[in-house]
Amino acid sequence: MATQNNYCLSSMSSLPELSARLQRIFRGQEQYGDGPPAEQARRFRLEQLLEPTIEQAKRNSADIPREPIDLLVSLSGFSPETTILAFELLRPRRLMIIASEEARTSVDIIQRALKLPLSRLDVRYTDPVDPRRIYQFIKEAAQPFPEAEEFKAVIDITGGKKVMSASAALAAAQLDLALCYINSTFDPEMRLSIPGTERLVIVPNPTTLFGDREMEAALVAFRHGAYAAAQARFAEIAETAYEPARARFLRDLASVYESWCDLNLETLQSRAQVMRERLSDPGYSVTPTVAKRVRDQLVFLDTLTGAPRTERESPSFLLNFYLLGQHYRGLGRHDFAALLYYRTIESCFAQRLARLAPGFRTATPDYRLLGRDQGDLRARYRAATEAVHGTEAAALPAPIGLMEAVLLLFVLNDPLFRKIGLTSEKALRHFKGQLTARNKSVLAHGTETIDESLSNELGGLATRSVRAFWALDFADENVDDRIATLKFVVDP
Secondary structure, eight states: OOOOOOOOOOTTOOHHHHHHHHHHHHTTSSOOSSSOHHHHHHHHIIIIIHHHHHHHHHHHTTTSOOOOOSEEEEEEOSOOHHHHHHHHHHOOSEEEEEEOGGGHHHHHHHHHHHTOOGGGEEEEEOOTTOHHHHHHHHHHHTSOOTTOSSOOEEEEOSSSOHHHHHHHHHHHHHHTOEEEEEEOOEETTTTEEOTTOOEEEEEOOHHHHHOHHHHHHHHHHHHTTOHHHHHHHHHHHHHHOSSOHHHHHHHHHHHHHHHHHHTOHHHHHHHHHHHHHHTTOTTOOOOHHHHHHHHHHHHHHHHHHSSOGGGOOSHHHHHHHHHHHHHHHHTTOHHHHHHHHHHHHHHHHHHHHHHHSTTOOSSSOOGGGGTSOHHHHHHHHHHHHHHHHSSOOSSOOSSOOHHHHHHHHHHTTOHHHHHHTOOSHHHHHHHHHHHHHHHTBTTTTSSBOOOHHHHHHHHHHHHHHHHHHHHHHOTTSOHHHHHHHHSOOSOO
């Protein structure tokens, strides 16, 4: 057996040569100081192999994107090498070591090897099976420096016991921190890494990688109708998640709903087309019920975006105003709901007039199209205005607003009014009072806020108006079933 007590090897020794010598020392074929062969080999690694191992690890990790790190939290066990390697590869401003009481010697070795001043080193000892204590240490250390604009911290989970690594990973997930570890080829004989095979691996926050927590936050925004925020979150998840197909589906659906709520017909058409293609994405399959509802919605949206601008006052737009009114009322946004209910009722009456006399337009009414005696119509209209407003109208209205359309349909004895319940002058005065209250809204002509009670009243009137209109013009279709199909998906 060869014997040697020379601790100073030639600087010309290569890493493979040093590794071969390490193996001989471990096997007892060569001596390096006192003690058992395993202890001699451990000493040899630290004194002779550590520096060239670090340099090779830097070359192995040259392609790993890295940002300046404020804090490295490293778990340390029997071997100090992984902490030393992680520090040298990341070069943080500050190092925290979390170790068990049995690892105090390793901590001393780390401090000597890195030559860190106490201002940059924080050492915490704990029971390795106490996850709460480990979390507390990491949370305290991860508080941003007062002068730092953006704080970056990484947790090194290579060393320490497995339960410590698991606890640190949980802390990273909770505190939104990245993880790193030193990957290497394992030597089963010495039960250590083969020197020179070490490579840095950086893992994003686990919840970012798998997307669960971000997905839940995005879904909360989606369920509350914050479609722009939800779309942005889903888009980010789609770029980082392990399984991005669901995020892509929800991103595109949120984009459609955002344009739909904004009545942005220019973007709605293109986004609906993207959504139509997304439904055939093999990576993610929604339930048949959701898929059918989304397809039905896309068909409905085609009737909004495909019509020429001059023909957009159609039953589809009438129904769309009502759908959005219901949506906003469900979100508690009653001023928006009231505005859309008003547009629903207005459209019902305007379109009803157009159906009584094809070509009749509320903007430029030609009363001859109604086929009634003009003098009789004027007399009836003046009587109705006096009963409702207290003053007679001087002439038939031009243009025709909502209340004027109501009075005209009333004097024409249109069947729509029997279905709605506006069959008396008293009912018309109550209707006028509802409109007057709505017109005080900040989204109409006033500065007041619509309360839930008035929102519900207007919603009820809009519902009755839509049902009555549909029963007269589309008797073969149940409008309530149609509405249920077109309601926004909440839990896709």
